[in-house]
Every structure is written in C-alpha cells, then in structure tokens.
Amino acid sequence: MGENLNSKDIIKMTNIEKVYKMGTSSFKALDTVNLSISKGEYVAIVGPSGAGKSTLMNIIGCLDKPTSGEYILDGLNTNCSDNKLAEIRNKKIGFIFQNYNLLPKLNVLENVELPLLYLGYPSNKTKEKIKIAVEKVGLDKHIKHKPSELSGGQMQRVAIARALVTDPQIILADEPTGALDSKTGKEVLKMLTDLNNEGNTIIMITHDKEIASHAKRIITVMDGKITSDILNESQVGA
Ligand SMILES: Nc1ncnc2c1ncn2[C@@H]1O[C@H](COP(=O)(O)OP(=O)(O)O)[C@@H](O)[C@H]1O
Numbered sequence: 001m002g003e004n005l006n007s008k009d010i011i012k013m014t015n016i017e018k019v020y021k022m023g024t025s026s027f028k029a030l031d032t033v034n035l036s037i038s039k040g041e042y043v044a045i046v047g048p049s050g051a052g053k054s055t056l057m058n059i060i061g062c063l064d065k066p067t068s069g070e071y072i073l074d075g076l077n078t079n080c081s082d083n084k085l086a087e088i089r090n091k092k093i094g095f096i097f098q099n100y101n102l103l104p105k106l107n108v109l110e111n112v113e114l115p116l117l118y119l120g121y122p123s124n125k126t127k128e129k130i131k132i133a134v135e136k137v138g139l140d141k142h143i144k145h146k147p148s149e150l151s152g153g154q155m156q157r158v159a160i161a162r163a164l165v166t167d168p169q170i171i172l173a174d175e176p177t178g179a180l181d182s183k184t185g186k187e188v189l190k191m192l193t194d195l196n197n198e199g200n201t202i203i204m205i206t207h208d209k210e211i212a213s214h215a216k217r218i219i220t221v222m223d224g225k226i227t228s229d230i231l232n233e234s235q236v237g238a
C-alpha cells in the first residue's frame with residue numbers, strides 16, 4: 001500500500017487524538033488512532049465500557065471533531081466548519097442508535113422522510129425513496145403508525161429505513177441490538193448482514209463479542225487505542 005489516497009478507502013484516519021478537558025484536568029479518550037475502512041466492509045468496533053468507542057463513533061459520524069489528527073471521509077477532509085461537517089454527515093452517514101431516536105410525534109413515514117428534508121429534498125420528491133426504504137425493512141403496512149404503536153424491533157426497523165433512505169456511504173450503528181430481546185436482535189443483525197451483502201458499508205459499535213462476530217472485520221479498542229484488528233474468518237466469504 002502506498003501513501004497516496006486509496007480511492008477504495010471510505011474512511012481514512014491518521015493519528016487521531018481526542019482530549020476531553022474538564023476544568024483544569026484533561027483526559028485522552030483516543031490516542032494515536034490509525035484506521036482505514038474500505039467501501040463495502042462490515043466492521044464491528046468492540047471494547048469494554050470507557051474504551052473510547054462512542055468517542056470514535058462520534059468522530060466517524062461527524063458528530064464531533066478530533067483534537068488532532070486527520071480524518072478523510074469519502075475523499076473529504078472533515079477538518080472544516082461545523083456547517084460543512086453537518087452537511088457531510090447528512091449526505092454520507094446513516095445512523096442507527098440503540099434507542100432508535102425516532103421522533104415520537106411523527107409517524108413511520110415522517111420519521112423516514114426527515115433525513116431527506118434535511119438534505120433539502122422538496123416533500124413531493126421524497127415519496128419514492130421512502131417507499132423503497134420502508135418496503136426494504138418490511139414496514140409498508142405500518143407507515144401511519146407512531147413509534148409508541150410499534151414494538152422495539154419494528155422501531156429499530158424504522159430507524160434502519162431512516163438510515164438507508166439517503167443512500168449513505170456508511171451505515172453507522174451504535175449498539176443496534178442493545179435494547180432488543182435476542183430473537184429480535186438476531187433479526188436486526190440479519191438485516192445488517194443483508195444490507196452489507198448488497199454492498200453497503202456498515203460500521204457497528206458494540207461491547208458484545210457475540211454481536212460483533214456477525215461482522216467481517218473486528219476492531220478492538222482499549223484505553224483509547226486500537227489493540228487488535230482482525231478479519232472474522234467465520235463471516236468472510238460466508
Ligand atoms: N464529554 C466528555 N467529557 C469528559 N470525558 C469524557 C467525555 N465523553 C467521554 N469521556 C471519557 O472518555 C472515555 C471514553 O468514553 P466513551 O467513548 O464514551 O467510551 P465507550 O463508548 O467505549 O464506553 C471514558 O473514560 C469517558 O469517561
């Protein structure tokens with residue numbers, strides 16, 4: 001591998017550090033993180049509580065900036081204004097959170113539509129995209145339901161549809177099965193595997209090794225550093 005930009009790298013992090021300042025003290029939550037992820041990968045980032053997973057996810061997802069180091073996302077340098085960073089985030093990343101983060105007053109259709117409206121789509125242009133995303137997660141019969149009228153598994157499927165609807169470069173899932181029973185969790189993991197098999201790049205954050213074992217590459221973070229980065233033979237080529 002040369003030092004030039006490898007065009008297959010959707011993520012390229014070089015010497016990323018994140019320091020949290022608390023009054024007069026400071027804490028280094030990420031320390032010299034170097035990480036490249038290619039288009040189409042399915043990566044799990046694992047590590048114990050406090051390891052720095054959420055800090056890393058926030059930087060990958062352009063929700064926060066590193067203190068130092070360089071992060072290139074799909075060829076774009078993320079060392080830019082907050083407005084520009086938000087634009088990159090809306091265009092490039094689809095988020096799936098442990099607690100779904102759906103808006104309770106909006107129905108399924110409206111929740112899935114939101115990222116498109118953020119991107120500036122006029123509402124008469126969003127219908128077809130919403131339909132495709134909602135069908136993909138099998139919720140076409142529930143489009144008028146509010147989150148409170150859905151099960152946990154259904155809410156997470158809405159969140160997956162919302163993550164997909166913009167055709168993002170990366171799907172970033174933070175403990176996506178953390179609030180689900182194991183059977184429903186398996187369904188969500190199956191959906192992520194299917195999405196990856198269709199070519200989507202998936203990065204999943206989890207503290208659970210069993211859940212991580214569904215990914216094709218497993219990266220371990222400890223005390224703010226990447227301590228291991230392995231191909232998961234049981235999934236690669238499966
Ligand atoms: N906003 C913050 N201010 C100060 N310290 C923080 C902040 N966020 C996280 N930390 C600290 O950074 C370390 C890593 O946190 P985090 O990234 O949330 O880990 P994980 O998600 O792996 O549990 C922890 O020691 C945590 O206390």
Ligand SMILES: [Mg+2]
Binds near residue numbers: 053054055
């Ligand atoms: Mg965390």
